[in-house]
Amino acid sequence: MPKNAAAASPARADGTASEASKKKAKTGDDKEETPYDLHFKRLTAFQEKHDFLGQMLIKGVARSGGEDSDEDEDSDAYDSDDDEAFNAKLTDEQMAGLRFVLITQNRADQLDAMRDYVLGDQADDTILMFNTSFSYGIHDGFYSLKSGMYAKKAKTWSQKLDLLFAYTYNLKEHDVWMHDNEGDMEDMVKDLAKLWKKLLVQKDSALGIDAEYTRPGVIALLEQFKDKVEEVDHCSFKFKYN
Numbered sequence: 001m002p003k004n005a006a007a008a009s010p011a012r013a014d015g016t017a018s019e020a021s022k023k024k025a026k027t028g029d030d031k032e033e034t035p036y037d038l039h040f041k042r043l044t045a046f047q048e049k050h051d052f053l054g055q056m057l058i059k060g061v062a063r064s065g066g067e068d069s070d071e072d073e074d075s076d077a078y079d080s081d082d083d084e085a086f087n088a089k090l091t092d093e094q095m096a097g098l099r100f101v102l103i104t105q106n107r108a109d110q111l112d113a114m115r116d117y118v119l120g121d122q123a124d125d126t127i128l129m130f131n132t133s134f135s136y137g138i139h140d141g142f143y144s145l146k147s148g149m150y151a152k153k154a155k156t157w158s159q160k161l162d163l164l165f166a167y168t169y170n171l172k173e174h175d176v177w178m179h180d181n182e183g184d185m186e187d188m189v190k191d192l193a194k195l196w197k198k199l200l201v202q203k204d205s206a207l208g209i210d211a212e213y214t215r216p217g218v219i220a221l222l223e224q225f226k227d228k229v230e231e232v233d234h235c236s237f238k239f240k241y242n
Contacts, residue, residue, distance in 0.1 A: 036087040039095040046212065052102040055213070056111075059099035059220045061090060099220035100213050101165065106158075110166035117141065118170040128174075135181035138171070142188050150195065158208030161199055165218060168192070172225045178232050189229055189237045196222060196241040 033041070047055060063086070101107070116123040120137055145167060154160040171177075171192075177185065200218075204211050209218070226239040 034088050034090070035092045035095045036090045039098070043100065043213070046210075047102060050102070050210065053105060053108060054103045055100040056103055056217070057098070057100055058217045058224070059097065061094050061098065099217045101217035101221070102210060102214050104162070104208070107162045107166065110162045111169065114163070114166035114170045117145070118167070118174055130174075130176040130180065132180050132182060135177040135185060138177040139181075139185060139188050142192065146191065146195065156208075157199065157202045157206040161207045161209065161218075164195060164199060165221070168196075168225055169221060172221070172228060175228060178229055178235070178237070181235070183235075186235060186237055189239055193239045193241040200242065 043055060118138070118141070119128065120141075122128055145163075150160060150163055154163050199207065204215060207215075209215050222239075222241050226241065229237040229239050
């Protein structure tokens with residue numbers, strides 16, 4: 001399981017869902033499957049059919065107001081034994097709004113590797129400390145990754161996708177660089193978007209992703225990243241990935 005998946009409860013890659021929430025049907029003792037049950041039954045079947053290690057939740061369901069949210073807002077929106085009543089009330093529309101990225105071994109490995117890459121020397125520290133110098137490392141690290149790992153070591157579109165997905169996820173999770181910097185970060189964000197734009201025009205087969213879950217999940221992550229980075233007041237970030 002990737003470190004990211006273990007550290008943030010919604011960003012899971014263990015391939016499991018909680019015990020299905022059930023409600024009694026009007027006839028007899030039989031139990032009717034809820035939209036929650038049916039969604040995860042389909043997801044699990046798809047996952048097993050294509051030999052994925054698990055799933056990583058990108059976008060969940062918010063408790064407040066019942067609207068969709070990203071994982072930062074609903075760390076335990078569902079998938080807990082204490083939340084069976086909440087799960088049972090979720091509608092087909094809400095479940096359809098969930099977004100996942102299905103996890104391969106390489107994707108899991110890259111999530112770990114890119115966490116270490118983004119955090120640097122403090123990757124294994126219990127308490128993370130950030131200051132302005134963190135943004136310098138992010139800036140220089142991006143261009144090193146672009147010209148090295150991405151351009152030379154990632155030989156296929158699939159490898160490039162896994163690398164850039166894991167990197168972008170960790171940039172979003174450890175976002176101090178967006179707020180605490182001395183400028184010169186806008187070009188980095190623009191260049192990251194260009195890499196994504198070139199990737200996303202490739203066919204799913206070349207990228208090694210599925211159209212049902214992983215491509216929508218990747219797009220959801222990019223939308224979250226775009227919203228977060230473009231909301232920063234003191235920087236004119238633009239993340240035009242499409």
